[in-house]
Amino acid sequence: MSRFIFSTVAMSAAILTFGLSHGQAQGSADGKSISHGQSRSGADGKSIFRFDTFGDEQLWTDTLQMQQAIKNVSPRTALSVGLKVDSNALPPAVINAIKAGQVNLDDPAVTTQLLKLNAVIGVIGKVVGANDTLATIGITCALCHSTVDNAVAPGIGRRLDGWPNRTLNVGAIIALSPAIINKAPFQSWGPGKFDARLEYFNGKNIVSLNSGTVPVVIPPAFGLKGVGFETYTGDGVISYWNNYVGAMEMGGHGSFSDPRIGISVTQTPDLVTPKLPALLQYQLGLETPPPPEGSFDKAAARRGEDVFNGAAGCARCHKPPLFTDVLSGPDPRVPFLHSPFEVGTDPVYASRSATKMYRTTPLRALWQHPPYFHDGSAADLLAVVNHYNSVFQLGLRDKQKADLVEYLKTL
Ligand code: HEC
Ligand code: HEC
Numbered sequence: 001m002s003r004f005i006f007s008t009v010a011m012s013a014a015i016l017t018f019g020l021s022h023g024q025a026q027g028s029a030d031g032k033s034i035s036h037g038q039s040r041s042g043a044d045g046k047s048i049f050r051f052d053t054f055g056d057e058q059l060w061t062d063t064l065q066m067q068q069a070i071k072n073v074s075p076r077t078a079l080s081v082g083l084k085v086d087s088n089a090l091p092p093a094v095i096n097a098i099k100a101g102q103v104n105l106d107d108p109a110v111t112t113q114l115l116k117l118n119a120v121i122g123v124i125g126k127v128v129g130a131n132d133t134l135a136t137i138g139i140t141c142a143l144c145h146s147t148v149d150n151a152v153a154p155g156i157g158r159r160l161d162g163w164p165n166r167t168l169n170v171g172a173i174i175a176l177s178p179a180i181i182n183k184a185p186f187q188s189w190g191p192g193k194f195d196a197r198l199e200y201f202n203g204k205n206i207v208s209l210n211s212g213t214v215p216v217v218i219p220p221a222f223g224l225k226g227v228g229f230e231t232y233t234g235d236g237v238i239s240y241w242n243n244y245v246g247a248m249e250m251g252g253h254g255s256f257s258d259p260r261i262g263i264s265v266t267q268t269p270d271l272v273t274p275k276l277p278a279l280l281q282y283q284l285g286l287e288t289p290p291p292p293e294g295s296f297d298k299a300a301a302r303r304g305e306d307v308f309n310g311a312a313g314c315a316r317c318h319k320p321p322l323f324t325d326v327l328s329g330p331d332p333r334v335p336f337l338h339s340p341f342e343v344g345t346d347p348v349y350a351s352r353s354a355t356k357m358y359r360t361t362p363l364r365a366l367w368q369h370p371p372y373f374h375d376g377s378a379a380d381l382l383a384v385v386n387h388y389n390s391v392f393q394l395g396l397r398d399k400q401k402a403d404l405v406e407y408l409k410t411l
Contacts, residue, residue: 045282048275049161050146053124053138055271059201059251066137069176070125071112076105078120079155082168082191084148087157089119095152121146121159139250141242141279144168144194145221162222162286164369166192171215189215193376197352200248203267214349217376223288223364228327232361232374233353234335235260238283239276246272260354288364295367296409304407307400312388314404323363323411335359344391346375363411381405 053060060066079085087095097103104110112134115125122143126136147165151157155167171189174180189195193215199208216232224230230241240258247254248263254272257264308314317325317338329336337357340347350356358374372378378387385401385408388394396404 044275045278045280045285046161048279049140049282050121050142050159051118051124051140052275053140054246054250054252054254054275055138056246056251056253057136057138058203058253059206060138061136063201063206063251064174064177064179066177067125067134068178070115070123070137071134072108073111073176074106074108075103075110075114078111079105081172082165083123083155083173084121084146084165084168085114085152085156086119086121086148086159087152088159089117090152091117098152098156121148121165141221141246141250144170144218160289162220162283163289164192164218164220166218166369168192168218170194185213188213192217192371194218196245196249197349200263200265201251202248202265203253209261209263210352214346214352214375216349216374217369217371219361220288220364220369221283222286223362224286225284226322227324227362228332229335229359231353232358233350233355234326234337234357234359235354239280242276242279242283243272246275258354289368291365291367291410297406300403300406301410302407304403304405307396307404308407311400312385312394312396312404313392314388317360318363324360326359326362344387345373345377349374363408366411367409381408384408 075085090098094103109132111120112125112127112132114120115123115134116127116132118124122140124136124138124140125134127133128135142159142161144165145163146159146161147163147167148155148157148159169189169191170193171186175183175186180186185195185198195213195215197209198213199206201207219232224238229236230238235241235244243254243256244258246252247256247265247267252272253267254270255266255268256272257266308318319325319328326335326337335355337355337359339357340350343358345358350358361374366372366381370380372381372384373387378384382401382405385396385404389396389401
């Protein structure tokens with residue numbers, strides 16, 4: 001019997017290798033070979049978002065030695081920390097084997113084969129030599145800002161670009177690094193969170209920015225067209241933040257400087273800045289996904305819209321159609337923001353930002369990404385409503401709250 005079940009170490013790797021050698025579209029390590037014939041800038045932006053590490057192997061490989069850790073990580077462990085597998089990168093034979101339970105998810109060699117197929121979303125691993133040695137690891141924007149539709153199995157399916165990966169445990173992954181001695185801050189983050197203000201990488205060293213970690217929930221990268229200022233604290237435009245994250249947080253080989261937060265790093269050649277325009281175009285094209293059919297009560301949602309605009313006063317700040325007021329100040333070059341005390345949320349994260357304030361979050365596909373607020377302090381939409389009900393002393397009745405929640409599910 002067992003002879004017919006492929007779930008052995010050798011066969012799992014063999015299935016994957018078989019697929020690989022049979023002409024499946026295989027992305028090169030830097031994704032440059034991936035092109036689907038779109039207009040140059042659109043295609044470029046997409047492949048940058050999905051596959052470009054900006055040379056951040058200097059952090060993930062040279063400094064953090066993640067290739068040493070990942071070569072021992074089984075696919076089951078990788079999936080359990082929220083890493084996703086792109087089914088479009090898998091040969092049909094492999095997809096069938098996965099569906100039939102014939103791929104050994106406990107075998108780290110299978111993880112290496114998945115990396116060789118460029119199938120692990122947001123993780124680029126170069127696999128070399130006759131023994132398939134994992135030589136380098138780098139990460140891309142898609143690691144945090146993409147997920148999959150789980151069409152093949154949980155964590156395995158088609159890419160959903162721009163959807164925040166709220167099961168991804170970035171901190172647990174970083175803590176695997178043999179170079180990280182004090183793992184506690186990273187292990188404290190939990191799934192779906194990242195602290196982009198704890199430290200930065202200057203091309204040689206990890207530099208501390210703040211003591212004590214304040215992780216925030218990974219936001220969607222969709223639905224940002226027209227918003228004007230990005231990040232929870234409205235620090236700048238999309239490209240400002242992409243530049244910061246690409247170079248200082250992902251560890252890409254690029255330059256960034258902002259005197260407001262005391263950072264000035266120059267790296268030549270700059271592998272980040274020249275790509276920002278194409279990356280911006282791609283992000284602006286990522287649309288907010290509509291709520292799933294049947295996921296909310298239509299009549300209640302209509303009543304809830306009146307509560308939102310009326311009794312609860314939400315539209316005062318969450319101005320339709322983008323549901324933010326960040327561009328409503330006198331000077332459009334200056335973001336219009338709110339103090340943490342005005343909205344009753346944690347002041348510490350804001351204090352570490354360039355603006356010290358919070359942007360009214362543009363409400364987009366709320367159904368898709370609980371928990372809410374920058375720190376995830378509201379577990380669900382009713383918790384959001386209860387938060388405002390007490391901070392603004394709205395005196396909403398239970399029925400009004402329930403209607404408002406149904407409306408929020410539609411945004
Ligand atoms: C390790 C996870 C991680 C990676 C990798 C990452 N981001 Fe983010 N991203 C975050 C987090 C967390 C925030 C929220 C930070 C804040 O607002 O202070 C964020 C914020 C954003 C925002 C602002 C969204 C909004 O609502 O204003 C955009 C746009 C964005 N990221 C795009 C990108 C792009 C493009 C890349 C690649 C260059 C990237 N991110 C890489 C975690 C990540
Ligand atoms: C005074 C302006 C203001 C008012 C009024 C206001 N909000 Fe907000 N809203 C904000 C700010 C600022 C944030 C970001 C706070 C943070 O993350 O700490 C926010 C965040 C949110 C979020 C989190 C979105 C996400 O993706 O995490 C939701 C949901 C929300 N508000 C719903 C509402 C509802 C419902 C009401 C009415 C009951 C309301 N807001 C009233 C300013 C406001």
